[in-house]
Amino acid sequence: MIKRITVITGHYGSGKSTFAANYAIAAAAEGRKDVAVCDMDTVNPYFRTADLRDIFSENGVRLIAPMYAGTNLDTPILDYDIPSLYEEGLSMVIDMGGDDTGAYPLGKFGDFLKSHGQETDVLYVVNFRRYLTRDPADSAEIMRDIEKACGLGITGIVNNTNLGAETDRDIISEGAALAEELSRISGVPVFCNTVPTLCCRDVKVDKMFHVERLIADPFSK
Numbered sequence: 001m002i003k004r005i006t007v008i009t010g011h012y013g014s015g016k017s018t019f020a021a022n023y024a025i026a027a028a029a030e031g032r033k034d035v036a037v038c039d040m041d042t043v044n045p046y047f048r049t050a051d052l053r054d055i056f057s058e059n060g061v062r063l064i065a066p067m068y069a070g071t072n073l074d075t076p077i078l079d080y081d082i083p084s085l086y087e088e089g090l091s092m093v094i095d096m097g098g099d100d101t102g103a104y105p106l107g108k109f110g111d112f113l114k115s116h117g118q119e120t121d122v123l124y125v126v127n128f129r130r131y132l133t134r135d136p137a138d139s140a141e142i143m144r145d146i147e148k149a150c151g152l153g154i155t156g157i158v159n160n161t162n163l164g165a166e167t168d169r170d171i172i173s174e175g176a177a178l179a180e181e182l183s184r185i186s187g188v189p190v191f192c193n194t195v196p197t198l199c200c201r202d203v204k205v206d207k208m209f210h211v212e213r214l215i216a217d218p219f220s221k
Helices: 016-029 049-058 082-087 099-115 136-150 169-186
Strands: 005-010 035-040 062-064 091-096 120-126 156-159 190-196 208-211
Touching: 005 016, 005 099, 005 136, 016 035, 016 049, 016 091, 016 120, 016 208, 035 049, 035 082, 049 062, 082 091, 082 099, 091 099, 099 136, 120 136, 136 169, 156 169, 169 190
Parallel strands: 005 091, 005 120, 035 062, 035 091, 120 156, 156 190, 190 208
Antiparallel strands: none
């Protein structure tokens, strides 16, 4: 069940924003009327949950984006705060920027989040087919860097191993096994294993979570 605050973080290109969007939409589909996606990615202007405003609206999800998000200005400005949104009664899915650099903005809300630890998940999204996170030990190091940057402990691993349209059953199974190894190394449990809805329909892995590719790659042909 979705908690009041779910922070989504991970390495650049791990699929954080795609997972955050799918997770929020799934929560709304289960009947939650107060789900909001908070775009706190001030690092990468190309893959943003703020670009999904219409999709969120159609699925009963509120979008909270920083000032200038969706414009041609270089750096969006965070003009909202988590405690105020919490007081509104929202269930927040917070999409962070990549790596420790992207996690720093969350630090200003660290004391608030720690005081609401029972209501907060901090999920680390990892794609073992991406550069620098192919090995569980390397992935664990990035995870610890993110924890230091934001001052919060990771509570769950989201295995998002895929190769886009080339994803097959073997890639899904391999990713799930590597996620278990990362869990063993780090002591953090696997939260879920994502499976693209357009492929691998017959794949069966533990804690399976289906995802739609909602955010297009602007560099793909």
